[in-house]
Amino acid sequence: MEPLIDIRDLRIRARTAEGPEIEIVKGVSFSVRRGEVMGLIGESGSGKTTIALATMGYARYGCRIAGGTIRIGETEVTRLDGKGLQQLRGRKVAYIAQSAAASFNPSRPIMAQVIESALIHGLMDEPAAREKAIGLFRAMAIPHPETIGNRYPHQVSGGQLQRLMAAMALITDPDVVIFDEPTTALDVTTQIEVLKAFKEAIRDRNTTGIYVTHDLAVIAQIADSITVLRHGEVQEIATTPALLASPAHEYSRKLLAAAEPALRASPVTGETSAPLLRVSGMSAGYGLIGKDGMPAVLVLRDIELTIGRGHALGVIGESGCGKSTLARVIAGLTPASRGTVTLDGVDLAPGIAGRSREQLREIQLVFQMADTALNPKVPIDEIIGRPLTFFFGMKGAERERRVRELLDLTHLPASVRDRLPGDLSGGQKQRVNFARALAAQPKLLLCDEVTSALDTVVAAAILDLMVELRRELGLTTMFISHDLKTIRAICDDIMVLYSGRVVETMPAAALETGHHHPYAGLLLGSVPALRTDWLETTPAASLQVQGVPPALSSGGCAFFPRCPRAEPGLCDTAVPPLRPVPGGIEAACFRLDAA
Amino acid sequence: MSVNDKDFPGMLNMSEQDRLMRALRSGASRRDLLGMMSALGIGAAMGGTLIGAAGSALAQTPKKGGKIRVAGFGTSTADTLDPAKQSYSTDYCRCTMFYNGLTELDDRLNPKLALAESIESDKATVWTIKVRKGVQFHNGKELNAEDVVFSLKRHHDPAVGTKAKALADQMTEIVTTGTHEVKITLKGPNADFPVVLGTYHFMIAPAGTTDFNKGIGTGPYKCKEFTPGVRSIAVRNENYWRQGGGPYLDEIEFFGIPDVGARVNALLAGDVQLIGNVNPTSAKLILSGKGFNIMETKSGNYTDLVMRLDQAPGNNPDFVLGMKMLMNRDLIRRNIFQGYAEIANDQPVPPMNRYHAADIPQRKYDPDQAKFLLNKAGVVGSTIPVVTSAAATGSVEMGLLLQQAAQQAGLKIDLRQVPADGYWSNYWMKVPVGYGNINPRPTADILFSLFYASNASWNESGWKDPKFDQLLLAARAETDEAKRKQMYTDMQVMIHQSSGIGIPVFISGLDAHSEKLKGLRPMGTGSLMGYSFAEHVWLDA
Amino acid sequence: MNSATFSVHRGPMAILARLSRMIMPAIVLFWLAMAFFGHWVAPYDPAGIQDADLFEGMSRKFWLGTDYFGRDMLSRIIAGARYTVGISLMATSLAVTAGVLLGLAASAIGGFFDTAISRFLDALISIPSKMFGLVLVAALGASIPVLVLTLAVIYLPGCYRINRSVAVNVAALDFVAVARARGESTFYIMIREILPNMVGPVLADFGLRFIYVVLLLSSLSFLGLGVQPPEADWGSLVRENMPGLPYGAPAVIMPAIAIASLTIAVNLTIDSAFGRHAREGIR
Amino acid sequence: MNATIGRLLLTRLVAAILTLWFVATVVFVITNLLPGDVAQELLGQSATPEAVAGLRKALGLDLPPWQRYLEWLWNMVRGDAGRSLVNGSPVAALIGSRLGNSLILAGITALVAVPVALALGITAAVYRGSIYDRIVGAGTVLAVSVPEFLVASAAVLVFAVQLRWVPALSQLGRLETVLDVVRTFALPVLTLTFVIVAQMARMTRAALVDVLSSSYIEMARLKGAGQARIVVWHALPNAIGPIANAIAFSLSFLLGGVIIVETIFNYPGIAKLMVDGVSTRDLPLVQACAMLFCGAYLLLVTMADVAAILANPRLRHR
Secondary structure (H helix, E strand, O other), rough: OOEEEEEEEEEEEEEEEOEEEEEEEEEEEEOOOOOEEEEEEEEOOOOOHHHHHHHHOOOOOOOOEEEEEEEOOOOOHOOOOOHHHHEEOOOOEEEEOHHHHHOOOOOOOOHHOOOHHHHOOOOOOOOHHHHHHHHHHHHHOOOOOOHHHHOOOHHHHHHHHHHHHHHHHHHHOOOOEEEEEEOOOHHHHHHHHHHHHHHHHHHHHHHEEEEEEEOHHHHHHHEEEEEEOOOEEEEEEEEEEHHOOOOOHHHHHHHHHHHHOOOOOOOOOOOOEEEEEEEEEEEEEEEEEEOOOOOEEEEEEEEEEEEOOOEEEEEOOOOOOOOOHHHHHHOOOOOEEEEEEEEOOOOOOHHHOOOOHHHHHHHHEEOOHHHOOOOOOOOOHHHHHHHHHHHHHOHHHHHHHHHHHHHHHHHOHHHHHHOOOHHHHHHHHHHHHHHHHHHHHOOEEEEEOOOOOOOOHHHHHHHHHHHHHHHHOEEEEEEEEOOHHHHHHHHHHEEEEEOOOEEEEEEEEOOOOOOHHHHHHHHHHHHHOOOOOHHOOOOOHHHHOOOOOOOOOOOOOOOHHHOOOOOOOOOEEEEEEOOOEOOOOEEOOOOOOOO | OOOOOOOOOOOOHHHHHHHHHHHHHHHOOHHHHHHHHHHHHOOOOOOOOOOOOOOOOOOOOOOOOEEEEEEEEOOOOOOOHHHHHHHHHHHHHHHHOOOOOEEEOOOOEEEEEEOOOEEEEEOOOOEEEEEEOOOOOOOOOOOOHHHHHHHHHHHHHHHHOOOHHHHHHHHHHEEEEOOOEEEEEEOOOOOHHHHHHHHHHHOOOOOOOHHHHHHOOOOOEEEEEOEEEOEEEEEEEEEOOOOOOOOOOOOEEEEOOHHHHHHHHHOOOOOOOEEEEOOOHHHHHHHOOEEEEEEEEEEEEEEEEEEOOOOOOOHHHHHHHHHHOOEEEEEEEHHHHHOOOEEOOOOOOOOEEEEEEOOOOOOOOHHHHHHHHEEEEEEEEEOOEEEEEEOOOOHHHHHHHHHHHHHHHOEEEEEEEEEEOOOOHOOOOOOOOEEEEEOOOHHHHHHHHHHOOOOOOOOOOOOHHHHHHHHHHHHHHOHHHHHHHHHHHHHHHHHHOOOEEEEEEEEEEEEEEEOEEOOOOOEEOOOHHHHOOHHHHHOOO | OOOOOOOOOHHHHHHHHHHHHHHHHHHHHHHHHHHHHHHOOOOOOOOOOOOOOOOOOOOOOOOOOOOOOOEEHHHHHHHHHHHHHHHHHHHHHHHHHHHHHHHHHHHOOOHHHHHHHHHHHHHHHHHOHHHHHHHHHHHHOHHHHHHHHHHHHOOOOHHHHHHHHHHHHHOOOOOHHHHHHOOOOOOHHHHHHHHHHHHHHHHHHHHHHHHHHHHHHHHHOOOOOOOOOOOHHHHHHHHHHHHHHHHHOHHHHHHHHHHHHHHHHHHHHHHHHHHHHHOOOOO | OOOOHHHHHHHHHHHHHHHHHHHHHHHHHHHHHHHOOOOHHHHHHHHOHHHHHHHHHHHHOOOOOOHHHHHHHHHOOOOOOEEEOOOOOEEEHHHHHHHHHHHHHHHHHHHHHHHHHHHHHHHHOOOOOOOHHHHHHHHHHHHOOHHHHHHHHHHHHHHHHHOOOOOOOOOOOOOHHHHHHHHHHHHHHHHHHHHHOOOHHHHHHHHHHHHOOHHHHHHHHHOOOOOHHHHHHHHHHHHHHHHHHHHHHHHHHHHHOOHHHHOOOOOOHHHHHHHHHHOOHHHHHHHHHHHHHHHHHHHHHHHHHHHHHHHOHHOOOO
């Protein structure tokens, strides 16, 4: 059978600020048969989105399609004029973008945008289009299908918007749908619903698709075959089971390895060590301080945690749960409103101003985005050298020697010393970030999403570095992430935050086993596994989960609205305390035994 | 703060009246006022000069009809058609369209009869005025003695807010002695009373008028529209009492444009046919345009170098004389005033005045002699501050020329330009060397009394000469014209020689007009034909 | 790929663009040089009345003709550069320096200090600049220090606004948090961490501000409130020679060209130095 | 009307009153610094100390400044702006007679300049990077770089003096036909348009370029929407906030910033009134004018913010 999509020797060039054009897609060819989904996978800069957009005859500002052919059915896309392209887009080929929140026009109601392409292409009249849209909303399991279209994008949650965008793409019954990282911006627990909706829609409509992602586990659920891209070139094209089972190309193997991070051996053994950090009864937030001494917006409430000397604690939770604030409170950047932070047996003042220089030195923060964590105007040796001077009064040759040592420790070449952060790659910047923290010779290292902005392969190397540092320096670390796989790979203990409260703590080993808090269970079940049938088999997929997490309430369990085990009258009236569960787990749930 | 609108202040006794009024209003001493008044009284020659109105001989026969638009300078919501309240040239221009006085001043500042048929006096104290018969106001009412009494007596009413209160106060009794006869009794003798009656504020309006915005008078034009601060439209009075002359035009639209550039552009663009108060640099431009002309009105206005004789360095006569010799009068006339000025000789009586002493040797630009004198005064090598301001017309440029000349003579001048705001109260007559600007006065007596008598309040240089004061009093009393002229000449010589005032030039007033507008000629009473152009101009279409 | 700083590199526009990229800074430098060293090259005494007619045209003797008073125009324009460029430069530097310092302090200190100073300066913005200048200059006299101060005060609120928002944005970045967490002083954070990252926007703002100052100074001069005779900045030169405009006298056209050349050159220099994007948020 | 706008208007009102008070106070202080006072200005050359003292007394200027200030403030609170010290007429009447003229000029200028600026800005944004965009960019730089008095004077010279198409003055006297209006306002509007179009066009372009590079515009393009639909239906509603702000800022200039145009065209507007007030030290008039300009600015800015709220459902539905 003739493939529906046939791309041959596609070349795309981009203008650069410096002048000459560079080729960012270098002769890519692949084809997709009708009813099949092709996955495009690669790290950032691999050209995967650019290729996907090119199938619609579209190149972003500054780019142009410089060569090759793109055939969709009978249409040669590269030969279309402006009018022809307009007729193609939204009608024959539809697009689902990475961020639905950004891709919906904020000043138009949702329905008008969903049916827009149907009206533009004159496929049906408005009432019919609305009718069809509502049908699609139902099919996508979007709540309130009759009325949700009257809302504006900001009134709808991200997961729903993503499904609404799928409805928008499908309203014209297009031949091809382009999925451009449609779940990347979502929390894992939301991602699973959206993936499910997509998969069903694709199956029901026999949709031909191109699915762009950097996440092998996600694509494994949806795609029939996978094209592995790197630097604008195809590395390997294979069917999904074949790629997962036996990747041919070396790069594919690397990707595969990074997708399922190996468990790193922890340098600590036993439970003997005394706690280095203890946080108890801590609440914190932002905004004006009220009469009760509490800030207007409470982000964290009644946090209890301890980290043993040399241990690594992983903190996990979805975006907005307060995990970054936790690090800032411990570092003193956001003073706690209540409760204590104790380091090495000494109570720390809530704010920086109240802490001694020595105390400040002992806790170091490593931020998520190396881009913003390093002052772009300061050379590397000054970035790393400043803590040396500040804390230890080092100068001149002594300081330079130490800087070299730190660079060495973080596997950076000495030549980066006089460079500016802008000259370094993402992974190198993150290493500088570590080197600066280590320069202070801290007792406690707070790592906030340190690998999230990195490509998987690079992230894996950073994780290796962390383990190495722990082993060599005996560092105590708190590792904050939204990614359970990462946390599990390097942490001794795991703490789950939900809506500003600790809902569960456990040893990393207890992750796969044991009785968990319903949210922790959901989280665990939502992390895609590297097998094609995970979506169908994971129990989390069947959990009825809707809506955004509500604001932190003091009246009951924060997870109550989303909880499958919730018992009205109990869970919505009192906050459950942390209770020990077999397996070293402590969970904050009244209904642990109900499952 | 619009540009240049104060460059050439009102030329004649109008500003004098105004000043008098302001001085009075603001509590100037009585003595000053009396001095000014008596000066007026003796200043103008009386007797046979009270001639009836007669149109000037004109080269062409005037044509009737046509409309013109005229732009004066300075306009505000304070614009008025109430003769008693006139303050600015725009007011004078308008009121001369709509009203007449009992007398008016001719181009040599002598009083002529207007609405008065005759004026007689008993020892210059009791004046009997016969009012012209058969004159109609614009509303059809006939002019009689009641109207005259009403118009003059108004000035005694504080509620009117007259600008001529000081002048009016000398009239102690104003009564009708017949339907067309009025008797006015003065506090004391004033032979110049007809001149007073010829000033703009004493124009005649119908008895009982309350709303002056209608402009009902006997004047050559009737008021069709008047909006203060915007414009007035005047239409020809077909029943004008004066025969043998104007008015000629059908309609005159009059308004003010404060900015001189805008005024000139309006003329050049054909928006208006006549503009008042042009600066010398624009004059050249106007003349270069086809179809436009400049009317130069010579006047006694001058900007003078003031050297205080009671302070160093002015207390050294050699310095004063040397500085006077450093004034390059030709260059000042040519470069600053583009020739629209007359060379002056360090004394204030202008050539147009019949007492002007023409035979005093002209003081010339003489840097060598000046250097000698300055050296003698011991100032060579030192730095003398000289204060200039835009408030004193042309003083900034004059200062520049002086500075250059002084440099050649070895004297360094530190030229300080100070803001026009507050110049007269903060700098004028206070700094050792600076500039003043003196508006013309109708008589030599007034000039001398105000600015040169030892006790004069505006004795700019602090010059005191008892002999001068005696002469001034004697001249005021002298009736023999020849003797009087000699006295004034002597006084001019004294000023020329020893006062601390250097007067380089007399500055002309400049108006500009379309060549199609005829009948304009300079009047000694002020710019725009003494503000009475309306009656005389005609359009050669 | 989403980069917004592309420019055309083909065709005649490219040559023009490249040319302007070279010429415009040259013009700026030229006027700066004239402002500082002009008195060495001026052919005549700028205040000296030459043996010439008024509003003479260009000639070998008077390259740019003479003014309304018979003075050499070239010398006067060169002397005027000192005032126009000098006053504007000083006023802009003052406004920008104060704006940067206040903005930095507001962002670093925050709280009541930030609110008070922001409200205060916002109120100043609401007074029309020409009116404000008029009142201030009338109040304090038209001396050069007063002009500099007036212009600086007028443009300070705008400077402050821009710099505060830039500073607040920088201050929110993680490296500032790192410095804070290290226990660095507020001053160190302001000067060493935040300030270096404001240089681009501050310079772009400086250039734009400079243009506005030049234009406002010219406007004030036109209203008679600028530099007072016999000295004259370019605006005053245009104003005092206005009667020469109908003859097309170089005396009025040349200083106007000088103003335009300076402002355009500064404008385009900023454009090419910082990209058009840098300026578009500024006003 | 909704809660957001209501709250905004309320806070703005309070802020406006405070700002107006502040501005009037600043003006009072500065004007008291002015050399000479109204008495000296009125008396001019004849300002002898006795005369000045007499006139000051008559005008009530002999009172200490704080007393005059409190009196003025009290009158202002009661809605009485006082009387002009120069000619004794009520300040409200003086302003009233000129305000209309200023509003007409501002209004006509806005009617011309805003559409021109929007058209330039929008087209330049749509054809970003093209030669057209560059020409518009250079043209707007040129327009802001030339002093306005030169533009005005040159325009008068060419169109009024040389060509005689239009009068050199803008007089409100004869506005009987549309042609009269066009002829009367052509030059001042042209000049002012020159001054304000550049800023608005640049801001419009910047705002629209920002919006046009957003994901939902790309999305619209990928739905097959045409250029016109993308600009009008998708982009403009999201750019209204910044554009309205730029327009408000430029229009606020049209009341107080037009002194040069009013001078050159002899237009009886409010800016000249204030300048006259400054030069004669007519304090109540200057204060009232300053407050008026300030108030107009605040009003325009608030209107822009309301427009931004109305255009933005995120703010509208809250």
